[in-house]
Amino acid sequence: METNPKRKLNSREVREDFPALRQTVYGKNLIYFDNGATSQKPQSVIDAINLYYTKNNANIHRGVHHLSQKATNEYEAARATIAQYIHAKHTHEIIFTKGTTDSINLVANSFGALLQAGDEIIISHMEHHSNIVPWQMLCERVGCVLKVIPISKKGDLLFDEYEKLLSSKTKLVSITHISNTLGTINPIKKMIASAHAVGAKVLIDGAQSIQHTKIDVQELDCDFFAFSGHKVFGPTGIGVLYGKEAILNKMPPYQGGGDMIAKVTFEKTTYNELPFKFEAGTPHIAGAICLGKAIEYLSQFNIEDIERHELELADYAHDLLLTFEGLHIVGESKKKTSVVSFVIDGIHPFDLGTLLDKQGIAVRTGHHCTQPLMDFYRIPGTVRASFAFYNTKQEIDTFISALEKAITMLK
Numbered sequence: 559m560e561t562n563p564k565r566k567l568n569s570r571e572v573r574e575d576f577p578a579l580r581q582t583v584y585g586k587n588l589i590y591f592d593n594g595a596t597s598q599k600p601q602s603v604i605d606a607i608n609l610y611y612t613k614n615n616a617n618i619h620r621g622v623h624h625l626s627q628k629a630t631n632e633y634e635a636a637r638a639t640i641a642q643y644i645h646a647k648h649t650h651e652i653i654f655t656k657g658t659t660d661s662i663n664l665v666a667n668s669f670g671a672l673l674q675a676g677d678e679i680i681i682s683h684m685e686h687h688s689n690i691v692p693w694q695m696l697c698e699r700v701g702c703v704l705k706v707i708p709i710s711k712k713g714d715l716l717f718d719e720y721e722k723l724l725s726s727k728t729k730l731v732s733i734t735h736i737s738n739t740l741g742t743i744n745p746i747k748k749m750i751a752s753a754h755a756v757g758a759k760v761l762i763d764g765a766q767s768i769q770h771t772k773i774d775v776q777e778l779d780c781d782f783f784a785f786s787g788h789k790v791f792g793p794t795g796i797g798v799l800y801g802k803e804a805i806l807n808k809m810p811p812y813q814g815g816g817d818m819i820a821k822v823t824f825e826k827t828t829y830n831e832l833p834f835k836f837e838a839g840t841p842h843i844a845g846a847i848c849l850g851k852a853i854e855y856l857s858q859f860n861i862e863d864i865e866r867h868e869l870e871l872a873d874y875a876h877d878l879l880l881t882f883e884g885l886h887i888v889g890e891s892k893k894k895t896s897v898v899s900f901v902i903d904g905i906h907p908f909d910l911g912t913l914l915d916k917q918g919i920a921v922r923t924g925h926h927c928t929q930p931l932m933d934f935y936r937i938p939g940t941v942r943a944s945f946a947f948y949n950t951k952q953e954i955d956t957f958i959s960a961l962e963k964a965i966t967m968l969k
């Protein structure tokens with residue numbers, strides 16, 4: 559997978575790899591600034607989907623025939639590619655899921671089955687609904703207690719408050735690496751160390767970090783790491799849960815069915831080993847293989863180059879946005895990247911989004927699945943521009959003029 563030397567990051571050249579970016583919307587060149595919601599796909603991933611269904615489609619594992627073995631090999635090769643990319647110790651620590659939401663639900667149900675009334679789970683005020691609701695459901699089921707780390711107006715977690723919440727009752731800290739709404743990069747390494755000091759496990763919601771920054775699960779020492787394929791240039795419907803082997807082995811299966819068993823009788827069923835114990839039923843074989851291709855595509859580049867380029871874009875957009883009267887940036891952490899959220903006095907985000915769309919610009923408006931965060935800022939929603947490595951400063955210039963136009967129409 560390592561291709562040395564790495565490909566130089568030139569966003570104009572990179573764009574050529576993404577056919578969806580080469581289209582017009584209402585007669586304007588598409589400017590895609592909704593990467594926080596989902597990313598576009600490179601041609602290599604699109605080709606791999608086609609190839610899989612054209613030549614390699616078969617059900618995996620247990621098949622003696624050629625096609626089944628080919629599909630199995632590719633599915634397992636994708637797992638190995640992902641394990642290597644996030645530096646997991648073992649390939650069987652990579653579990654294929656439907657996405658981040660599914661990964662978090664797996665942990666809430668399976669790790670959750672080991673918890674008891676009174677045990678505490680810590681999340682933060684900036685979590686995506688998918689890192690809130692599964693824990694609320696678990697608390698309701700088991701009688702656990704959910705604690706929330708408060709944040710500052712600038713959008714940083716209050717670290718001292720976090721440390722005060724930690725105790726021997728804390729069983730799990732589940733925290734986003736990068737906020738999808740604010741762009742804040744949380745100090746997860748430090749947070750993991752503090753959690754471990756009281757014996758708690760840590761789940762990192764990596765839905766917004768895997769595509770932007772280097773992930774080394776062993777260096778972070780996180781217990782779980784969840785992400786979605788579709789936000790990292792892969793297909794929808796596929797995602798990953800990384801978990802440390804020892805913890806995954808202690809956890810009961812999440813779902814029952816085919817492939818997750820070793821032996822079934824009506825009296826007793828024994829479960830398969832990792833990772834299959836957590837992959838009941840026919841998985842999204844094409845999705846997993848193509849997620850592997852997306853990770854291979856991404857690995858051509860130095861992730862540090864991607865990070866630098868995206869930070870430049872975010873800073874550039876941030877500075878230009880601040881020149882607008884009555885515009886407020888939501889999320890002003892010193893440690894942020896790739897996302898710029900804002901509101902403008904007297905203008906509803908939805909109206910702005912609609913007028914930007916008419917000019918070919920895709921941004922997201924609304925609460926971004928972070929309603930408690932919107933309540934904290936007392937706003938109904940924001941306009942969010944979120945960047946990927948294929949975006950350019952020129953696109954931001956066009957976006958800024960389009961915004962000027964939209965504001966004039968709405969004022």
Ligand SMILES: *Cc1c(COP(=O)(O)O)cnc(C)c1O
Pocket residue numbers: 594595656657658659660686688689734736737738763765766786
């Ligand atoms: C998108 C997102 C999720 C949910 O991902 P799905 O692909 O919808 O399962 C969770 N957390 C964050 C921070 C996200 O951005």
